Every structure is written in structure tokens, then in C-alpha cells.
Amino acid sequence: MDSIISDSYAVHFNEQAFKALNNHLADKKYSIVFILVDENTHELCLPNFMAEINGEYEFEIIEIESGEINKNIETCVGVWEALSELGADRKSVMINLGGGVLTDMGGFIASTFKRGIDFINVPTTLLSMVDASVGGKTGVDLGALKNQIGVINQPVMVLVVPDFLDTLENRQVRSGFAEMLKHGLIQSKSYWEALKEAKSLADMKQHILSSIQIKNEVVLRDPTEQNIRKILNYGHTLGHAIESYFLENESKEMLLHGEAIAIGMILEAYLSHKLLGLSEQYLDDIKTTFLDRYDKIEFSEDDIANILKLMKYDKKNSHGKVNFVLLKQIGEPKVDVEIPLELFNEAFAYYKV
Structure with missing residues (x-):
């Protein structure tokens, strides 16, 4: 898949994603590379992700609890405190490895820590690949009220590796597919009809690029x-x-x-x-x-x-x-x-x- 170029960053896919990441890390020479994970992506995704990184860097892994119920300012405070204790500075970077909750919250944490450090989104769910990680919306919930606190701030890059979807249960895949169906409803009847024929995860993977393109085109306009x-x-x-x-x-x-x-x-x-x-x-x-x-x-x-x-x-x-x-x-x-x-x-x- 070709990379999708947005206003100030790019969405890279598969092998190109890791190539872009390695080139960026070598060029920027960050003081510390922080990787934000939850308990699921720590176990299921982080080992494969780390295996693709070339070069010697100082890494720190910060783990939060998964789930919408933990998408709140209290979790942010815990991560901000961890960043401070681990010596993060304005030349550090945060890589958000997870689903929509984690990329939303990780982007917000990075955007507000020391008035903003670089962050990179690596979505691991279908929902975050086609929606949450793209477009620069970051934030947390206020109690049960969705996304009441946040900022619009773009990542350095987004890395989409569909193989991460193989770690998901079917319910999570279906959740993300709803956003893809939405893209058809708001933008293209032919895309809506094509999506209706998608029955398996393999079928859905074939449409990830099209959904990201639709969202990216809308975001570029506004x-x-x-x-x-x-x-x-x-x-x-x-x-x-x-x-x-x-x-x-x-x-x-x-x-x-x-x-x-x-x-x-x-x-x-x-x-x-x-x-x-x-x-x-x-x-x-x-x-x-x-x-x-x-x-x-x-x-x-x-x-x-x-x-x-x-x-x-x-x-x-x-x-x-x-x-x-x-x-x-x-x-x-x-x-x-x-x-x-x-x-x-x-x-x-x-x-x-």
C-alpha cells in the first residue's frame, strides 16, 4: 500500500511503516523513546513491534489499563508522573501502541506534557486504524461523557500494520467495521455496497486504505x-x-x-x-x-x-x-x-x- 500524505504527517503501511519509523528515529535522535501500551498490546503486539526497530535507543515502556472506563484524566496524571520520573524532556517522543482509547489518550498526554512532545500512533485495532489514530483528535472522557477534554494536534506519523488485527477478538473487529460502514454512508454509495460484501477479517483488511483515504480527505478540507x-x-x-x-x-x-x-x-x-x-x-x-x-x-x-x-x-x-x-x-x-x-x-x- 502506498503511504497517505496528510497536511503535516503521513500514514504508512506494513513494511513501509517500519522503514519510515526507523529512518525517523535515526534522524531525530530523541533523548528517550517512550512506548505507551496497555496490558493487551504489551503482551500481544510490543514484542513484534520492537523486533522491527533497528538501532540503539533508550526505551521506556509505560503500561496503562485498557478500556474506555480508564480513558480519564486520572490515567493521564499517572502517565505524566511516570514521564517526569523517567526523565522525559521536550526532545523525547511517545509511541502510542494500541487501540482508539490509547491513541486518543496518548496523543493528549504527549500534546500537553511540557507543552507538547512528539508522538507517533501505531493503531492495533480496526477502529483505531480507520478512525481514532488519524486526524489529530486527542482527548479523554469526563466521567461517562465522551471526549469532553482534549486538543486537536497531529502525530508525527501513523503506522498501520494490519497483521496486528489478528490478535483481536471478533467483537472488537466488528466494532471498528462500524466506522468503515459510516465512511461509505457519508461519502460513497459504491463503497457502502462493497463493504456490505465484506464478511471476514481478510475482506475488511482490503478496505482499510480506502477508509483512511476518505477520512484524510475530509480532515484536509477542515x-x-x-x-x-x-x-x-x-x-x-x-x-x-x-x-x-x-x-x-x-x-x-x-x-x-x-x-x-x-x-x-x-x-x-x-x-x-x-x-x-x-x-x-x-x-x-x-x-x-x-x-x-x-x-x-x-x-x-x-x-x-x-x-x-x-x-x-x-x-x-x-x-x-x-x-x-x-x-x-x-x-x-x-x-x-x-x-x-x-x-x-x-x-x-x-x-x-
């Missing part, structure tokens, strides 16, 4: 999310609220990001049908495609009421209004759409049927 970049949030206004609700509610089994976003995309497709004229054919196609891949979740009236309350914290909101990204048709999104309150219950009713 790096700080003033307008068109908002289309990448299709399904996320309701999806993030659902994810947050299931994260904070001890009586609920936690949903992975892609599982919650899949529900959000069905709900927001219904809103698109009612408000922007998305055809019933496309609406049913979207619902069928997601429910074929993701388990249907039961929502009580109280669940729905609490989820709708959480929407007011969405990052796209302004002036007290909840703004949505909806679809005129597949491949044609519209941003900043306000929704009449009565339609939300209708959308959940459509999902339940």
Missing part, C-alpha cells in the same frame, strides 16, 4: 472541524449518548464504541428519512445491514429518556442546540440539522421493530 469535518460524526450524536449511558449504568453491559455507533446510525437514518427525504429503501437497507452484524439492544422508556438527556453534552452542539449530521441519500450528508423532539421516540420505535 482540520479543526468548523464545517465539513462534522460529517465524520454521522451516527455519533445519539451513538455517543448511548455509549455513555451504558458506560455509567452499572445494570447495563458496556457497549463498544462501534456497537453504540451502529445503533446511532440506524436512529439517525430514520431522522434523515423523516427530515431530509432519505428513501425508505435506503433506510431499510441501513437498518438491515447493521442488524445483520450487530445485536439488537433493548431500550426501556427510562433508558431512552436518559440517553436523550446526555445528548446535550455532544461536542457539535452550540448555543444550546443539539446539532445532527443526517443523510439526504447515501453519500450525501448534511450537517447542523436540528431535530424536533417528538422524532427521537419515533426513531427508537423504528429501531425496536
Whole structure:
């Protein structure tokens, strides 16, 4: 795969990824190379990653606990303290080896430590390869509220090695694939149709490059999310609220990001049908495609009421209004759409049927 060039960094693949990394490390001569891992990537990915590095450098490994529940400022404080104790300075670099939680948080930690040190993202999940590690969004959650604290700051480079996906359980793969399906819905009907045929991990790997290209093109047009970049949030206004609700509610089994976003995309497709004229054919196609891949979740009236309350914290909101990204048709999104309150219950009713 050819490298994808963004505004200030590149996404490199497979052998080219390690070649680019080794050249960069030799050129920059960092004081210390820190590698941020969780317990899973420490065991399953770090040995293979280290085996590809040429040259003698001072390495320090920092391990954090995996999971969205640990994506918080307390974890950041622990890593900042470790960096200080281990002698990190502004000529150090942090390599974030992990999924979306780790690359989001690692980028934020690096961007704020001593007012910013270099960081490199090495995503190890499908979600982080096609979404979280690309585009410069970094940050942590505030309690159960998703990504409330953070900055937009670009990595030095992103290294995508699809072989890392072989370490994942199927549920994690499906979670990442939801974001790929989103790329089809917001950008290309032909890509949406192609993705619907992907059944195995090998099939999904073939489309990673296309998804990263779609996200990169959008980010290049609007790096700080003033307008068109908002289309990448299709399904996320309701999806993030659902994810947050299931994260904070001890009586609920936690949903992975892609599982919650899949529900959000069905709900927001219904809103698109009612408000922007998305055809019933496309609406049913979207619902069928997601429910074929993701388990249907039961929502009580109280669940729905609490989820709708959480929407007011969405990052796209302004002036007290909840703004949505909806679809005129597949491949044609519209941003900043306000929704009449009565339609939300209708959308959940459509999902339940």
C-alpha cells in the first residue's frame, strides 16, 4: 500500500511503516523513546513491534489499563508522573501502541506534557486504524461523557500494520467495521455496497486504505472541524449518548464504541428519512445491514429518556442546540440539522421493530 500524505504527517503501511519509523528515529535522535501500551498490546503486539526497530535507543515502556472506563484524566496524571520520573524532556517522543482509547489518550498526554512532545500512533485495532489514530483528535472522557477534554494536534506519523488485527477478538473487529460502514454512508454509495460484501477479517483488511483515504480527505478540507469535518460524526450524536449511558449504568453491559455507533446510525437514518427525504429503501437497507452484524439492544422508556438527556453534552452542539449530521441519500450528508423532539421516540420505535 502506498503511504497517505496528510497536511503535516503521513500514514504508512506494513513494511513501509517500519522503514519510515526507523529512518525517523535515526534522524531525530530523541533523548528517550517512550512506548505507551496497555496490558493487551504489551503482551500481544510490543514484542513484534520492537523486533522491527533497528538501532540503539533508550526505551521506556509505560503500561496503562485498557478500556474506555480508564480513558480519564486520572490515567493521564499517572502517565505524566511516570514521564517526569523517567526523565522525559521536550526532545523525547511517545509511541502510542494500541487501540482508539490509547491513541486518543496518548496523543493528549504527549500534546500537553511540557507543552507538547512528539508522538507517533501505531493503531492495533480496526477502529483505531480507520478512525481514532488519524486526524489529530486527542482527548479523554469526563466521567461517562465522551471526549469532553482534549486538543486537536497531529502525530508525527501513523503506522498501520494490519497483521496486528489478528490478535483481536471478533467483537472488537466488528466494532471498528462500524466506522468503515459510516465512511461509505457519508461519502460513497459504491463503497457502502462493497463493504456490505465484506464478511471476514481478510475482506475488511482490503478496505482499510480506502477508509483512511476518505477520512484524510475530509480532515484536509477542515482540520479543526468548523464545517465539513462534522460529517465524520454521522451516527455519533445519539451513538455517543448511548455509549455513555451504558458506560455509567452499572445494570447495563458496556457497549463498544462501534456497537453504540451502529445503533446511532440506524436512529439517525430514520431522522434523515423523516427530515431530509432519505428513501425508505435506503433506510431499510441501513437498518438491515447493521442488524445483520450487530445485536439488537433493548431500550426501556427510562433508558431512552436518559440517553436523550446526555445528548446535550455532544461536542457539535452550540448555543444550546443539539446539532445532527443526517443523510439526504447515501453519500450525501448534511450537517447542523436540528431535530424536533417528538422524532427521537419515533426513531427508537423504528429501531425496536
